[in-house]
Amino acid sequence: MESDLRALIDEIEDQERRLRLPGFDNDDAWQIGIILVELAASRRAPVTVDLRRNGQQLFHYALPGTNADNDAWIRRKAAVVDRFGLSSLLVGRQALADGVTFEERFRLDPADYAAHGGSFPVHVHGVGVVGTVTVSGLPEVDDHMMVVAGLEQYLEDLSK
DSSP states (O other), rough: HHHHHHHHHHHOOOOOOOOEESOOOOOHHHHHHHHHHHHHHHOOOOOOOEEEETTEEEEEEEEETHHHHHHHHHHHHHHHHHHHHSSSHHHHHHHHHHTTTHHHHHHTTTOOOOSSEEEEEEETTTEEEEEEEEESSOOOOHHHHHHHHHHHHHHHHHHO
């Protein structure tokens, strides 16, 4: 179990190193958002997709089967990324690897912060973290992996 947790942490850290963008403007948010919506629709995944830059919501789409609870999860997961500059899944799993929960470690209000998978930092080369890409509606690791798949596709499309 502990080795599985360490392997997941290593994988997420690698994803955060690899999935950095050359820039992030409104058009980039639109393109990434559309990729994620199309990916979710192809999987019939009931998710809400949200992209923000410096706290400004640039893209938001709720697929069938979602509700306002997904919006609340997005807000709370994105708050973790904004505070720590790391994906919400990584922050939560790092605490567990140290034998505590996120809530025990940081004593942050769970009404405002959720260290559950699904929110990923938008890291721009030479700048740092400038925003978030968040998916809510699936089990937390699946939310995280959908964001990763969307960012991978976006970066692959850029390189063509």
